[in-house]
Amino acid sequence: MEGDIAQFGQFIGAGLAAIGSGLSAIGVGSVAANYLSGALRNPSAAASQTATLFIGLAFAEALGIFSFLVALLLMFAV
């Protein structure tokens, strides 16, 4: 084992930030699942809501990307 305590904290922090990426996957899944269940109940309205679907996916996904960015900053920039 080499390295110092700062590097240790860096790696631990990057790993913790990766949890955030995983949690945003739950959000993305929830958006897609609710869209699908709505679309199966009323298929005629589904096509008009795809734009809303993608916006919802983008917003949920952006938060995961932010935590991924925190992990990257800890690994490569700090």
Added chain:
Amino acid sequence: MATETVALVEGEEPGGLVFHPFDQFEIKPLFGEIGDPVSWYTITNATFWMALAALSVILLLVVGTRGRAVIPSRVQSAAELIYGFVYKMVEDVTGKEGLKYFPWIMTLFLFILFSNYLGLLPLAFTPTSHIAVTAVLALGVFIAVTVIGFVKNGMAFLGLFWMKEAPLFLRPVIAIIEVISYFVRPVSHSIRLAGNLVAGHAMIKVFAGFAAIAAISPLSIVAITAIYGLEVLVAGIQAYVFTILTCIYLKDALHPSH
């Protein structure tokens, strides 16, 4: 190619598998090494791939539709499909008043789409994976939308932050949240695009590193193929998301009273 890279990397640091998934995002001059007198006068790979994206857009739209045939050729119908797709998106989201800004949104969409797709070529560089590039695009959208909002509506544009539907005692709290979320827009707008592309390209490189281990190399090559397919999807979707968010921000500027 992947095995070569890893072998080369292992040559540097013997023992253990070393990944360098972020080397592909390095900006270097096209000719000469960094620090050479030659390198000062050459463009970088970022400039080169951005110019290539712009050139592809020109090829598609200007050269592709030159014939103006009634029965379109393949390139012309692709150009017409993209034009119609973006036109309908702008019209659906912003209404008739937004169509004045259609050329701007079309330019954004095509530039991002072609940068994303050209970046998926082997050995290519993805300009949109750099926050410097996407932040300029997103700040352009942010400043333009704010200026359009104030020019079109005057001070009534501030009604965007003052929710008339909410109960009176909640309105100041909501106003603060709305102002913060308004100023976070360019940040999330740019990082969403860059982050998605960085994540995807780095993931391909990490799996390419796994291909050096003989036991799991077939699995890893299959995984690279699958992730590449996903990345083709993501490249298109992120260009679409960036564009439709631009449309939504534009709609907010044109009709601030929700």
